[in-house]
Amino acid sequence: MSEKKIPTKMYLDESELPRAWYNINAVVKHDPALNPKTLKPCTLEDYSKVFCTELSKQELNVTDEYIPIPEEVQEFYKMIRPSPLTRAYCLEKVLDTPAEIYYKFEGNNTSGSHKLNSAVAQAYYAKQEGLTSLTTETGAGQWGTALSMACAYYGIDVTVFMVKCSAEQKPFRKAVIETYGGKVIPSPSMTTEVGKSILEKYPETGGSLGCAVSEAIERANETPNCKYVLGSVLDYVILHQTIIGLETKAVLEKFNIEPDILISCMGGGSNFGGFIAPFIKDKKEGKKNYRIIGVEPASCPTLTRGKYVYDFGDTGKTTPLLKMYTLGSGFMPAPNHSGGLRFHGMNPIVSKLYHDGYIEATTVKQTEVFDAAVTFAKSEGILPAPESSHSIRVAIDEALKCKKTGEKKKIVFCLTGTGYFDLKAYTAFNEGKMTDYVPTDEDLAKGFATIPDIPQNK
Secondary structure (H helix, E strand, O other): OOHHHOOOOOEEOOOOEEOEEEOHHHOOOOOOOEOOOOOOEOOHHHHHOOOOHHHHHHHHOOOOOEEEOOHHHHHHHOOOOOOOEEEOHHHHHHHOOOOEEEEEEOOOOOOOEOOHHHHHHHHHHHHHHOOOEEEEEEOOOHHHHHHHHHHHHHOOEEEEEEEHHHHHHOHHHHHHHHHOOOEEEEEOOOOOHHHHHHHHHOOOOOOOHHHHHHHHHHHHHHOOOEEEOOOOOOHHHHHHHHHHHHHHHHHHHHOOOOOOEEEEEOOOOHHHHHHHHHHHHHHHOOOOOOEEEEEEEOOOOHHHHOEEEEEEOOOOOOOOEEEEEEOOOOOOOOOOOOOOOOOOEOOHHHHHHHHOOOOEEEEEOHHHHHHHHHHHHHHHOOOEOHHHHHHHHHHHHHHHHHHHHOOOOEEEEEEOEEOOOOHHHHHHHHOOOOOOOOOOHHHHHHHHOOOOOOHHHO
16 A cells, blocks of 8 residues: 555544545455456556546556545535434334434435535546546436536536436436536437447337446547546446545444444445445454445346356447456346346446455345335435435344344444435335336346356356
């Protein structure tokens, strides 16, 4: 670890706002990403063809445990951070549990989620590089909203390829993105070659993040002075999201609260990885014995039913090959799945931690998720996002176990955002029209068939 990279003062003023991100890549070593043409580890040049140069450097940094947050990004963070860590007294009372439940609330900004933590950093580095436009994908819409906000702040154009079924479910997400100057294209679309090919093969598809990634990369490659950015999966995104875990850890230590269980939802791994990152080192070194639980939807069970192999991050097979748990880049989530958490793969760091047994993973069905969401909304006064409600579901389940055993465990979870753009899904649940879908082994086999046949996967 390079000592010069560690800020003299870790936190800004007397708040719990960190002056540096925590680079878990310096603690958790995973197999490198591969150039799909050469099957050799990706270089800075490889990454920089697609991503901003400074972000590419962060992706490859496996040395510095702390990476300073640029002062201009710190100034932006001051508008929305530190975010509150709240004890859920009312939920505890409703559950009649001896457990203590705490949640880190990331919805205190217009994007409604944690995504702004990385969006502003990525837009900042794009501006520093002199770029005039960016492209990206978004699932449920939180990332697209956050990036449009960040790009408006820095005067950068942005085109957002939004998973088609989400775009149809959440028209007001589009309105917010456009208010901040972003352009929304439902994906797959007829505006790119890869979109056309996907629609030709799957004309009725509701889309996937893999499809949207492919379209966004193609558009970036064809647009002058433009690059692609993304809101999850890659290590540099987790780096930016560690501000969540650093703030959480600082407050817990300040009030002498020792967590027993840490919980967060998982899609591509950004909020989960960022939330748990500062706690992992102590667990790896045997200093702490936290239970760390990642929660994913039963309809997109990447960790719990996926394969740990090298795979593409997009349906068009243009990205680097990542060693991760995956359902195959050709996996298409069920269109009745509400919210995000629909990516076919999982971040390599999170995948490695799961493979090595440092974290747990579980799945929940969406009717169970919305049942927990309603319970939380009624008791704590916040309408949670469907993604966040996966964490709530498992936090409630763990608290009810404590009720049976009498254990006074301390449960901490990340409430990643609000659900005010998810009212169509809430309406379906309230009217008893919401259904569950769990892919069969045959369904998963179709996705697995798209995993590349390379020596590293033998």
